[in-house]
Amino acid sequence: MYIGGALFCSKILEQKLILLRATEEMLDIDIVGGGLGGLATAIAFRRQGHFVEVFEASSATAFNELGAAIGCPPNAVRILKSLGITVESIKGVEYAGITSLDHQSGTVGLSASLGDIKGQYGHVWCLCHRVDLHEVLQRMAFGEEGEGPPAKLFLGTRAVSWDPKTNELALSNGETRKPDLLIAADGINSALRSAIVGQDIVASPTGVASYRWLLDSAKLDNNPQLDWVIRKGPSGPRMVTSPDFRVLFLYPCRGKTIINAMGIHMDDRIQTQVGFYVPSTQAKLLEKFKDFGPQYQQFLELTDEEVGLWQLRSMPDLSTWINGRSCLLGDSAHAMLPTIGQGAAMAFEDAITLAHLIPLDTPCEDIPRRLSAYEFLRKERADFVKGESLDQFIVPQKRALYYRSPELQKRVMGFDAAATAREYKRANFE
Ligand SMILES: Cc1cc2nc3c(=O)[nH]c(=O)nc-3n(C[C@H](O)[C@H](O)[C@H](O)COP(=O)(O)OP(=O)(O)OC[C@H]3O[C@@H](n4cnc5c(N)ncnc54)[C@H](O)[C@@H]3O)c2cc1C
16 A cells, blocks of 8 residues: 655545445556656546556656647547547647658658548547647546546656566655556556566657757748648648658647747668767757758757757557556557657557446456456557558658558547457456
8 A cells, every 4th residue: 555755645545545435346547658648547446436546657748749740541530539639628639641752852742631631530630749648638537627536746756666466566755556457558667568468569660860949930921932831722731841851840839829849860870879868959950951952941940059958769569558457558569660650649548448348347356357458459460550650661662651551540530449348348347
């Protein structure tokens, strides 16, 4: 039992005892990691009526959700809506199509309207700022407005180890806990993955890196040379590609007030010898894209002096995601390249699947069987999407295939994770 050391703790034990007395069917669920996946999982389990606690290493309220945006495709929006989160609340900008531009002439190579996305999938594809999404997820997980007993958040609390045999979770403040279910949503560098999988695994370098930065859209005003960024063409990303596959990829978010940009390229550093993220400079960004046309140079000159440089890594397929009463979820299980914008969407699908398979009356001893169902329903699909995200960047013949293949789009974005889990539960557990 956890006592002391983190936010709200003196109240927690009291509330927990009251809640446990009130409904004995509640499971005691610990989630390690309060990123997009961990928070979606907290909301989904809260709505099932369970007692949920989230342990987050970062001590800042925005956690690590700084400085970038994210695309929420229809399969993600469907889940967010079912968790009470609307596109309006996250200030989403509609992704109606992608415009591909030549890196020198600016000629439009492909201005692919993706058709009637809402008509096809029942939900829009939207683009939002990660901080906006994270804030709303926090409110719905920990605030009074969400359905079910509010989850509890412990900031500045790092998980140190997990023993799947004894079900003991050790935290950085020296406390040990014994939850009914442990969910490791602690991201690409997961501390608990090796205990769950039974071997040490790190996300593999892909040789791809990306500069990432945000720009105030007001800086585009009164400059017709920069109309290509948001004014011309369908609402959605612009992809400027050179023959050697350096890519400027940018799109608006936060009600079009901010532009999110990436400068993707093959990394000339040895990726195992440098950090995942390092600060870099506008000068280096300009140098990398110096042969791009003048309209792109103008855009790059608007960045701040400092820009971030990220390695893009991809997890190998793991032998398993589960062990006893514990499982991996989100990037800890399947971190992938952002090529088709599905990393967080896959974490949301994991979250909703898991919560549907483990409703309020699930006996503790039945958890391993439910986790096997979770792995069965999720692993093959997430590994497939992860594989496509990698191939469609590094295999020349497959580059941007996603945007040309309605079949692939349908397979990825037309999937309803909640309905699939509900159906499986009905057939196997009721
Ligand atoms: C450049 C880029 C662009 C992307 N674009 C898209 C996109 O358009 N669409 C999309 O769907 N996905 C996209 N993704 C992927 C998406 O960001 C991730 O898949 C998603 O954020 C994964 O969420 P997560 O909760 O699993 O992990 P994270 O968001 O990494 O969260 C993990 C959390 O765990 C915490 N933590 C770590 N270790 C511990 C510990 N030991 N104890 C306690 N807490 C810990 C961390 O502080 C963090 O808050 C992109 C990724 C990148 C790199």
